[in-house]
Amino acid sequence: MTNEKKSLWKNVVELPGNFWRSIFRNPLPSSDRERAATSFTNFFLHIQPVRVNKRTLKPTTTFGLGLISFYLFIILTLTGILLMFYYVPSTTQAYDRMLDLRSSVAFGIILRNLHRWAAHAMVAVVFLHMCRVFLTGSYKPPREFNWIVGVVLFILTLFSSFTGYLLPWDQLAFWAITVGTSIAGYAPFIGKMLKFMLLGDVTVGQEALLRFYVLHVVVLPVVLITFVGVHFWRIRKDGGLAKPEVEDEPKAITAPVAAPVAVSAEGGRKFTVQGLVRGAFVKVGVLDEDTVFSWPNLLIAELAVLMFTVAVLMVVSYFFNAPLEHPVNVMHPPNPAKAPWYFLGLQEQVSYSAFWGGVGVPALELLLLVLVPYIDRGKEGIGVWFSRKRFLANLLFLIFVVINVFLIIVGTFFRGANWQFVSPF
Ligand code: HEM
Known part of the structure; x- marks a missing residue:
């Protein structure tokens, strides 16, 4: 097969993959970051919380x-x-x-x-x-x-x-x-x-x-x-x-964070969540371990x-x-x-x-x-x-x-x- 034919063949075979990716921007989530991204980048899912x-x-x-x-x-x-x-x-x-x-x-x-x-x-x-x-x-x-x-x-x-x-x-x-x-x-x-x-x-x-x-x-x-x-x-x-009502209820994450990037134990049921906000790596909220990814x-x-x-x-x-x-x-x-x-x-x-x-x-x-x-x-x-x-x-x-x-x-x-x-x- 000539190089030209090969690249044509490659394009045809890859088309479905590209087509799929143009609609669904994230792969099937395998990490918490991807699970969060799936929720807020999908039109139908973004009505739900992460x-x-x-x-x-x-x-x-x-x-x-x-x-x-x-x-x-x-x-x-x-x-x-x-x-x-x-x-x-x-x-x-x-x-x-x-x-x-x-x-x-x-x-x-x-x-x-x-x-x-x-x-x-x-x-x-x-x-x-x-x-x-x-x-x-x-x-x-x-x-x-x-x-x-x-x-x-x-x-x-x-x-x-x-x-x-x-x-x-x-x-x-x-x-x-x-x-x-x-x-x-x-x-x-x-x-x-x-x-x-x-x-x-x-x-x-x-x-x-x-x-x-x-x-x-x-x-x-x-x-x-x-x-x-x-x-x-x-x-x-x-x-x-x-x-x-729960005493000392943890607050929801309110800061405009791209995605929570680090989670560390804070004691009890609470965890500190850090994320990238306008380029800076800061604490963006506290997570309740009573929550799970949507x-x-x-x-x-x-x-x-x-x-x-x-x-x-x-x-x-x-x-x-x-x-x-x-x-x-x-x-x-x-x-x-x-x-x-x-x-x-x-x-x-x-x-x-x-x-x-x-x-x-x-x-x-x-x-x-x-x-x-x-x-x-x-x-x-x-x-x-x-x-x-x-x-x-x-x-x-x-x-x-x-x-x-x-x-x-x-x-x-x-x-x-x-x-x-x-x-x-
Ligand atoms: C077309 C009719 C309705 C639809 C499709 C609808 C849908 C929903 C859904 C999906 C939820 C969240 C999950 C759940 O509670 O099962 C909800 C919550 C709620 N609904 Fe409705 N609903 C309807 C009618 C009503 C009526 C008739 C009332 C009261 C008069 C009502 C008051 C509420 C309230 C206050 C919540 C929040 C409850 C909570 O925070 O636990 N809804 N509704």
Whole structure:
């Protein structure tokens, strides 16, 4: 082979290597320095800290509920985009498109199932995540604002699911939304206007379908992902997850250091970290031995939670089909017409008093939820499940949860024709 041919051959063979290196600037990390560099030079990883507290990785700290909420949102976005290739938001076509999806689109049925079950799961998991944050006192300073961002995320999750409910345009969808939006109509002064704005008409019809579609596929997801971004950013700025107070807590590394280059024992659990700051070799912080590198420890935990979420959702979607009832018949309301399950507690309350059940009590609950970190200002029991120091707060919150879950169960299983009590057994 001539030299010219040899170098051409070399270039062709080396191309994949160069190509790979142009994307991933670091080799697979084999030292602490490289582990740190991998975290802060990768776009997707740099949202995470270079080191993470070991507590964060313990499954019982969070049960991965925030992460599962996020993964469900990603799954919903991906499956939702695929569904948009088939769906038409028209009262004459929507239902038929659902039938086509079930019978003639490759993997259509599993796609719809995944989307539907992930939506239900997200409502439940976000709620559970909120419970875990409360019961571990993790809304206390400096995390008050992130709690409020969380409450907004919870409301957005409910409305994303609610707006999607109408889209199949079957009896279940039509009457659930008719009931749901009539609850909004009970608000004093603005109720009627609010309902009209939602429906674009006085009843659920073509205008409502189009409005719900636009809210469901564009407005709510964009607002939701923006708030999720703020939520994650705040977790970083608030110093990671809340943890119990430790005496003489080591400080985080704050100096602009290229990478920690030397670590030496300082006594106890603490280590001095030295690094190169603007050319000088100086002490840049103290390391807590309770922390580990995010790469690969946090990454592995995150991937495990992702695999768990996808696996459970796949199994459920394989065995259980999302419901599709008869096409809309405005002359034949089911008796009883029920809102989606997460609003059935509201519907149950409405059956006692339209205003207080549908508007007064929920508005008060929402206000109290937003104000939680400002009402409970004690600084004890942070980051600890069911801390005795927070007995009263946890008790009140659990009463709130139990009452709401109880109302949903009653509305779902114990209400029959004309909203009379029935036995599900
Ligand atoms: C779309 C909905 C949500 C997503 C994707 C989400 C995601 C997350 C993630 C990934 C974490 C860190 C890990 C974990 O705690 O599991 C977190 C922490 C947190 N979340 Fe959420 N969250 C959502 C809704 C909420 C809600 C409804 C609340 C409360 C009302 C809330 C309040 C908080 C707070 C205060 C933290 C910090 C907790 C700590 O420091 O231990 N989040 N969230």
